[in-house]
Amino acid sequence: MREIYLDHSATTPIAPEVQTAMLEAMREAWGNPSSMHLFGRRARDLIDESRVTIARALGCLDAEVFFTSGGTESDNMAIFGAARVAPAHRRHIVTTTIEHHAVLHACQRLQEDGWEVTYLPVDPYGMVDPDDVRRAIREDTWLVSVMHANNEIGTLQPIREIAQICRERGVWLHCDAVQTFGLLEVKVDELGVDMLSVSAHKLYGPKGIGALYLRGGVKIAPLLVGGAQERELRAGTENVPGIVGFARAVELCEQLGHEQARHIWYLRERLRQQLQECLPDMQVNGHPIQCLPGILSVTFPGVSAESLLIALDQRGIAASAGAACSAGSIEPSHVLLALGMDESRAMSTIRLSLGRGNTPEEIDIAVEIIAEEVKRLQRRAVASAPVQGI
Secondary structure (H helix, E strand, O other): OOOEEOEOOOOOOOOHHHHHHHHHHHHHOOOOOOOOOHHHHHHHHHHHHHHHHHHHHHOOOHHHEEEEOOHHHHHHHHHHHHHHOOOOOOOEEEEEOOOOHHHHHHHHHHHHOOOEEEEEOOOOOOOOOHHHHHHHOOOOEEEEEOOOEOOOOOEEOOHHHHHHHHHHHOOEEEEEOOOOEOOEOOOHHHHOOOEEEEEHHHOOOOOOOEEEEEOOOOOOOOOOOOOOHHHHOOOOOOOHHHHHHHHHHHHHHHHHOHHHHHHHHHHHHHHHHHHHHHOOOOEEEOOOOOEOOOEEEEEOOOOOHHHHHHHHHHOOEEOEOOOHHHOOOOOOOHHHHHOOOOHHHHOOEEEEEOOOOOOHHHHHHHHHHHHHHHHHHHHHHHHHOOOOOO
8 A cells, every 4th residue: 555645734754864964963963052062062053053044044144043842832932922021001912813723822821811812804715814904903912923824725824915014003923934934935024024933844854843033123031941042032952953954954945946836836736636527526725826835625525524534544645634733623623614614514624735755646646545535435425314304
């Protein structure tokens, strides 16, 4: 049985070059980066070099990059860190209904502490209207947080327009770019953001390492206290192999450039077109153009997403229903409900997300298997339905 991985938005496999770089760091730079001796300096030098690499990719200064344990910590660090330095008369945050839970749950926690949060709606494609952001900003607004691209449906948000509005109103803008960094060009000055979250394991790097970009002049409070690491903004001995692996993964993405995105987009369109030919009642979710190259969210009416995913897994195909971090939940995706989808259709939706290692042959095999399983489950659903009029 051939194994076909179509869940790259959940995580990507570590690139061999990244593994090599991490192993070398483990062997040669195992010292504590805060130590002044030779062993510590070796580790510190690798951290500094890696920071420069990631800053170059983001188009910022290396002093504006702070390493974290991943996207969740970066989001939390931005939101809670900004909240802790807010003046007492500015305790209002604006975000959207389709943000990652790392943002939504952080905002909900602040609400418990007395903050006001405005959750902006999105259109049926999952896109927020910049004018809604403009109308939502008040005199007491301190922060706006809007993701660059949604992790379930792939829709890209108009971050540049939102950033301009935030600048005009004197409000900080945080952007979760976990899904875009390494796949699309993410330059902080072009986007106009004040804070931006990124993660290594979405771009063929290791899990457990990410970064937060903080524009110069933006001062937030630390989440973790203890040592003076990360210029006193993130205490704790640095994950040197993870940081090195992150930087190497970024370098590989830079080398591949637009070709990587073009390849993945071609595969996505091949997958979409063939599935629609086999399953004409299939619904594609998200924006058809302003979207990530590799995410295809599809609804199969009358089919349980859970049953379909189990069947696909048994036949070697890995996919997901909504966000991977909600895999243990039986609740419908908050993102799909925000699009106006009813619960039944939301529970019939799966996410297929492609990566640079996928091939056209894999796509063709996956289409055949998915079509077979969807039709089988639809027939079973019809056969088990109660007979009307008896």
